Amino acid sequence: MSSVAVAGRTGEWLESPGFGVYVHIPFCTHRCHYCDFNTYSGMEDQYEVYVEALVADILRWEGPAPMASSVFFGGGTPTLLPVGSLARILTAVRDRFGCAPDAEITIEANPEGTGEKVFAGLLDAGFNRVSFGVQSLVPSVLTGLGRMHSPATALRAIAAARAAGFDDVNADLIYGSPWESTSDWRVSLEGIVEAEPNHVSAYALTIEEGTPLATLVATGRVPDVDPDLQADRHGTAEELLGAAGLERYEISNWARPGRACRHNVLYWSAGDYAGFGAGAHGHVAGRRSWRRRLPRDFVAGVDAGTSTEAGAEVLDADARCGEAFMLGLRLASGLDLAGMGRRYGAEPLATRMPVVQELTSRGLMEWEGSCLRIAPSATMVAGDICARLL
Amino acid sequence: MDQAHQRAIAVIAHIDHGKSTLSDRLLQLTGTVSDRDMREQYLDRMDLERERGITIKAAAVRMEYAANDGKRYELNLIDTPGHVDFGYEVSRSLAACDGVLLLVDAAQGIEAQTLTNLYLAVDAGLEIIPILNKIDLPAAQPDKYAEELAALIGGNPDEVLRISAKTGEGVPEVLEAIVEKVPAPTGDPHEPLRALVFDSIYDSFRGVIAYLRVVDGRLTSRQQVRFMAAGLDVDADEIGVMSPDAQAVELLDTGEVGYLISGIKDVGLAKVGDTVTVRPGSAATALPGYREPKPMVYAGIYPTEGDDFPLLRDALDKLKLNDAALTYEPESSGALGFGFRCGFLGLLHMEIVRERLEREFGLSLIATAPSVGYEIELTDGVKKVVRNPTDMPDPSQILEIQEPYVSVMIVTPTEFVGTVMQLCQERRGELKEMHYLSTERVEIRYKMPLGEIIFDFFDRLKSLTKGYASLDYEPAGLYGSSLVRVDVLLNQQPVDAFSTIVHRDKAYDYGKTMTERLRKLIPRQLFDVPIQAAIGSRIIARETVKAKRKDVLAKCYGGDVSRKRKLLERQKEGKRRMKQIGSVEVPQSAFIEALRVDVDGSKT
Ligand SMILES: Nc1nc2c(ncn2[C@@H]2O[C@H](COP(=O)(O)OP(=O)(O)O)[C@@H](O)[C@H]2O)c(=O)[nH]1
């Protein structure tokens, strides 16, 4: 294992976070009950054309194309595609942008249907980080969430990835679902700790509009999530993951030292990235854009030689600064106001200082050098704090 | 027309018992309004009235009627406001009449407000024609209620007319009964003019239109007249009658009913109850019974947007032109900003004013809890009236506090007598009388502080009696009481809008109710918020809004930055709209909800 600290992997806010490329694979075998991602099932016959379009769209990118410091294949379930297709897409990224020698190249995977062979292939293709959707290690909780895999499958998948040679493995967990007891959550955490991933993301379940789960809650068939209980569960995660040597570097993310996710740190540092694929978002210098949501429309755009962009918004300095607060304050390190000043100028900072002053005097935020962060005790009310600084 | 062939009448009825429908039939039968022109419920003018189903402003309509005796009569139908708050105005309308139609729903029986008005009519010595309406309804029980009515006014159950205003059945008999039973007016045509103003409305084109009945003498147009109580001399620019539209006339003869327009721009100068006479040759004395309108209930009214204060002032100035009973003076509140302390005849009047301010002037308002006027004698002998709890002096300076009492009448099915008495007892009521209207219904009278009525009383009465009881009250003087001010503190900071004056024995209940209500209404903050109720420095109730423990977007990656930003922007906007009490953010809706008391005494 390398122990050299790479920029971004310490989990600290970066004034110059590099450049990221995000690739969206909008396919799943089945939709989970809580999921509102842009993903579709039953479209196996579309994989081929989608990959072709994706490759073509990447190659004809006309925006700034600095060398990528991180690449992220998200979904959906990217590992549904044959390794060869994933390799082709990654090659296109390399061809158009180039990848830094130490670039972090992540792929999201679901535990089911991934064996050691797949991981060896991914490693060969150039991926060096795998992120698993584990969610829980309790069968009844997995059933409630509508997940297809068993706890054993998940643990096996993590082991297989590590055996194949992936150092950087992440496990996503979800807590505070209506089916989960306090001890269920401990069981999941303890099981994950034993599997020794070097990164864990643990999210409070959010009931998103339009999901099957939202309908169940609205009709009273499933109780709504309890925010106090979720706060307790977050505390349990903090306790157990911390004891296992994983440090929380963002609201919902823990990593062993030097193993933070560089791509996500770039997001939270309000950095620039290009996004490819159906519904993918990109951000370059205050311009946020997003592509056509439906895979069919995305493919048609590429085929017709027209842009696949569906919309964009351009933010002024103040809005950019507000957004940078919203994102940067998620990081445990907080954000560096000296760097912020260089990026956005003094004015948008000046207008926010009285609020900062109030929040620090109330113990909700704190300074460390020129870094401003949310006090650890106030992590779980970051939303309220960010809303004031937006 | 000569006095012998005139009849002035009013209809006394509970809401929905069919007054408007009967009025329509009378207008049609007498040919005053052609069937084609018949608009539903002709006499109800304002939208507001129509929606709330109450008649706020009286109107008078003249009808010509060819009776069975072969003679023509001039009938004047004077409308009466149907609610407790307008008791004085009802009494003036009745004073302008020779008789009343007591109209009762044959499926419901008589209600409390109708009883009050009936007693007013009896006191005024008016001929009463009892009528049961809606006999076409399957649920009608005319025999039963005829007995109730007969017992009330004396007489035989078979003298009670039975009609259906809807189908028209029995309505011709009503017209005959008016001619036969109601006496003709007996004023003296040779005396100087004395005309009773029984209603007064403001019209933006014509100014004030005063409705009046000529009691003695005669009124001719372009004469100079004097409003005696106001001491105001004006020219009678136009006189006329409503039939049902306005028609100018040259003369209003003795006994006739009509209107007078005289260039007055403010109803406060042509008040209900005033006497109009001529000048020169004025009458020596005015007609009896004039009274200044007196507010009974006070509340602070504040714009939710502080910038709207000037708009609120303009709106009140305009409303006042049409509402002599409304009073207002500026005040300020730490919690609510700048507003006005307004005085109202009662809770319904308050609700009407508030609705008109919001609807006609597009204002968004917060009203404080209503209060009554307390007369306080200080230890140094000074007397003062306190209409806003925050003006209450320190208890050590107070020698005595007096509060207004009302005489309350409740009509309820006998099965609820116990519940009603318990409620009244709780509200410091003193039982005065019980009168069985029939074996099933009873009229109960209590003397009670008005302050107890304006806080939630009607609501409680209704829910305790499954909606069957009805309520009415009238002022009954001032009495000494042991009263204290209860303050409500948020995070140690008193919120003036929530202070109230209550009886010492009720202080704890009020404190507990308010703190509990607020605990549910105030959103969780980033710290624990204690909510306390206190008398002076003594805490009598306490609740805590626990600090919120989770307000965080669990996830926020590159794909949803815009969406998450919008989410937080909405949250930020919500914060901006909140009132800041110390460090506590309180949404407007919490004030509105916490201060909500149910008010409408008119609905059954
Ligand atoms: N069945 C029936 N309904 C009636 C009769 N008179 C009035 N109504 C209905 O009772 C309701 C209230 O009547 P309205 O004249 O508006 O009552 P007001 O509030 O006293 O003026 C309306 O829906 C009328 O149509 C009647 O004789 N028979």
Ligand code: SF4
């Ligand atoms: S696997 Fe992930 S993207 Fe696919 S449906 Fe489930 S939660 Fe959504």
